[in-house]
Each structure stands twice: as C-alpha cells, then as structure tokens.
Amino acid sequence: MTTPRTPALALAGLTLAAALTGCAADATAADGTTAAGGAAGTGAAGAQGDASGAVGSSASPTSRIVDGTYVGVGIYTSPAGKESIEVTLTVDEGIVAAMDVVPQATNPTSQTFQSDFASAISAQVVGIPLEDVDVDVVAGASLTTQAFESALESVLADARA
Secondary structure (H helix, E strand, O other), rough: OOOHHHHHHHHHHHHHHHHHHHHHHHOOOOOEEEEEEEEEEOOOOOOOOOOOOEEEEEEEOOOEEEEEEEEOOOOEEEOOOOEEEEEEEEEEEEEEEEEOOOOOOOOHHHHHHHHHHHHHHHHOOOOOOOHHHHOOOOOOOOOHHHHHHHHHHHHHHHHEO
C-alpha cells in the first residue's frame, strides 16, 4: 500500500518558503548590528541564570550561526525538587568545537544522573553542526537530557546571527 506524498511535499515546500522569508531579518550589517538593531554575537545573562550569554563575533559563511562561546542553563524538576545544569558550547564555523556540562544538582541521585550525563554527552555533540544537535536520553538521565535540550535552545537563540 502506498501513501500519497503530495500533501507532505507541499507542506515541506511551505516550510522552506517560510524559513527563507525570515532570512533577511537575520542579516548582519557591516557595522556588526542585526536587522533588529542589536549587536551581532552577543547575549545577556538573565538574573536567574536561565538565559544564556554569548561571546563571539565571526559568522560562518555557510551558516546563520555566529561563532563563539555560549552558555545556557537547563532547569528541570525531579522527584527531589528543582535541579539545573549549565552547558557551555564553543562554536567554530557553525560546528560544536568544544562543550562543557557543569552538573548543579543538590540531590545525590540527581548528582549521579547529571555526572553520568556530563561524561557521556560530549561524544554525541562535539563535531556536529550546532543546528543539527539532537540528543536522545543519555546515560539513562532523561530529565537531565531534557534540561540539556532546554539549554541548547537558549544557546541556539543566541548563536543565530
């Protein structure tokens, strides 16, 4: 039995058209400002640490990602309460060149999961284009993986030129 692909292809075409329409808004002027008027490659850390900060300036010619070092914090609620991890990613030519995950758990069980996650995640992320990073549960730490994904979203938002 075959499934008609026409609706799926039409939807894919619309998605691509919408993505391309937004490209002009992401342009960086020669003076280093974005179309929105902000400085390219910078971010502001939030008071609670759930936003990310960025240090970087050169945009990769093949990507909309600005090279630099970015920090994001992912927060989750475990059965023991609220926990967080800090993720630092260094991006070079749009590729994750280095990564550090700092466990910040206070509960011993959460500390174990976060430490296991931190020691295993780099192998799945370093060397991958930042926009392509997508991880499944790592080292059995499903909540820590969710927090990582949240931190990654923050990093991506700051890294997009």
